[in-house]
Amino acid sequence: MAATTPHRIGRDDVVWSFGPDMEPVLEVEPGSIVTLETNDCFTGQIQTEADLVTEIDFERVNSATGPIAVRGAEPGDSLIVELLQVRPVERGFATLIPGIGQLIDKVQAPLTQVFRVEGETVHMNDRISFPLRPMVGVIGVATDGETLFNGFAGRHGGNLDNHLHGPGAKIYLPVRQPGGMLAIGDMHASMGDGEVCFTGVEIAGEVTLRVDLLKGKQGTWPVTELADRWVVHGTAGPDFMEALDRAVEEGARFLVEQWGFSIEEAFIFLSVACDANICQACRPQEFSTIARVSIPKISATPRPFS
C-alpha cells in the first residue's frame, strides 16, 4: 500500500535554502514513512579538532535533506511531520567562532570540540558527559515568495533550533506551495535553549518520520505538538524581543481562533499558564532569533486547527 511504503533519501539530496520554487526528490502519499540521512551542519568539512570553522566554506553549511512533496498538499494546508526517530552517528562537533556568542570575548577562538555519542550519553571529554537529547535544527517547507538560506528561520520553519524537535514531536508545517516541499537537517545530539555559542553538538544522522496532511488549516509559523503541550513559534531578525512578541501574538491567535478564548482570556492565560521561552538567542545575532510559547494541553485546548 503506497501510504505505508517506507521511503529513503540519502544525504546527497539536499537544499541550502528554502524558497518558493523547490523541486522534489521524492513524492509520497499522506501517511507515508520516510527515512532521511542528514549531514552535520558543516557538511563533513570538520572531522577533527584540527579542522577550524574559520577554514570552511560557509556556502556549504546547514544542508537540509529533501525536498519531499506530499501528494494533495496545497497552500493553506499543513504538513504534519511526526518525528519517529532521530538517530545521530557516533561523532559530533561544536565550534567557537570568532565574533559570535555571549562569551566569545573571554575565550580562545576559533576552536573545535569533538563529542562522542555512546548510547544515551554524549561524551565531551574524560570529565564531562551529559544526556543525549537528539533534535533537528532545520525543518521547513517552501515559502510563499522569499528565498531564505538555511541559516535563517521564518514562517516556513527553517533553522528553528527548537530543542523540543526530537523523537515524538509532531510538527505542523504551513504549506505555501503545492506538495509542501519538506526538507530537514542540522541534527544536534544535544542543543541548549539559546545555543549561546551558535552550535549544538553538530552531527550527521538519520531521521525517520511519518508525514501526513491536514487540509485547509495552518499556523503563521510551524506549530509543534508534544504529549503535554502545543508549542507555537515566532521568528525575527537580531532582536529577540521581537521574536518573543510574535510568538506571544501567535499563541493568542491560536487561543482565540482555534479554541474560542476571548482576547482578554488569551492574554491572561498566556501570562499565568503558558511558558514563553527561547529557542535561539545567540548574539550578536546575524541570522534569526526564535522564540516559542508552550501552551499546556487542557480541556479547553484539545487540538489546534479544530
Place this chain on the structure above:
Amino acid sequence: MAATTPHRIGRDDVVWSFGPDMEPVLEVEPGSIVTLETNDCFTGQIQTEADLVTEIDFERVNSATGPIAVRGAEPGDSLIVELLQVRPVERGFATLIPGIGQLIDKVQAPLTQVFRVEGETVHMNDRISFPLRPMVGVIGVATDGETLFNGFAGRHGGNLDNHLHGPGAKIYLPVRQPGGMLAIGDMHASMGDGEVCFTGVEIAGEVTLRVDLLKGKQGTWPVTELADRWVVHGTAGPDFMEALDRAVEEGARFLVEQWGFSIEEAFIFLSVACDANICQACRPQEFSTIARVSIPKISATPRPFS
C-alpha cells in the same frame, strides 16, 4: 531543640523593599523550619472582579513576609532556603494593566480575573482550568547597599519571578548583611515564564521552609537547586538580553570556579547542554527583566560551592 522548633510569621510582618538595614521579626538557628503567611501581591486590595488595578495603592504591592535572621550568617555565606510547602488559599487574581504587557493594545483594560484553586487545579472560569503550579515570585535577603522596592529583582533576589521556585526547590541566597534577613512573598498559584501580562495567579498563602547556612560560599545572584539541575540567574533593567548575558556569565563563572571547567569548555557546555530561558520579560518593562540558565546535574557538576 532550637534547630528543629517550628516557627511561624504572620502576614502582617512584611517588608516592601530589600535594603542594607533590615530589622528581623524572627531569629532562628540554621536548620530551623519556618512557616510564613504571605499576602497576595495586591495585599488584599483586590477582592472581586469589580476591583480594578487602576484603583489600588501601588505603595502596597509585593509585600514580603519577614525578615528572618539566621544566627551565624555573615557576608560571604549563603542562606539555603528549601521550600517544603507552598500552599495557596482558594482564590487568586490576575489583572490586565493599562500600558503593560505584550498584548495590551489589543485588550480591554483594566480588567480583573478571579481564579479558584481546588486541589491540584486552578479554575479560571467554566471553560478554562489548568494545573496548579505554586511558586513564590519574591524571595530575597538584605542588600550590600542599594534599597530596592519588591517589584525589582537584583543580586539579592527580590522579584525573581522564577516559576521553578515551588515545592522542593532549594535556593542559595547570597548573604550580604549579618543574619541574611530572608523575606518571601508574591505567591502565584501558577505563573508562566515571561509573565507577559505582568501578573500570574496572584494569591495569598503559606510557605513552609527549612533554612540552613553555607559558610563562605555564594553566587553573584541566588542559585537554585532542583532534583535534576542547578539554576543560575541574571537580572537587568528593561533590556532582557542584558539579563540573559548576565545569566550566561554567571553560569560560566560557576562552571569554571566551582566545577573546574576551562572557560572554553564552559562556553561550549552552556551552548550544547544548558537551557538559557526567561523568568520575566513582560514589556514595556518598568521594573526588572530576569533570565535563568539551567545547568544539568552531571558527574562534572556534583554540587556548587564545593
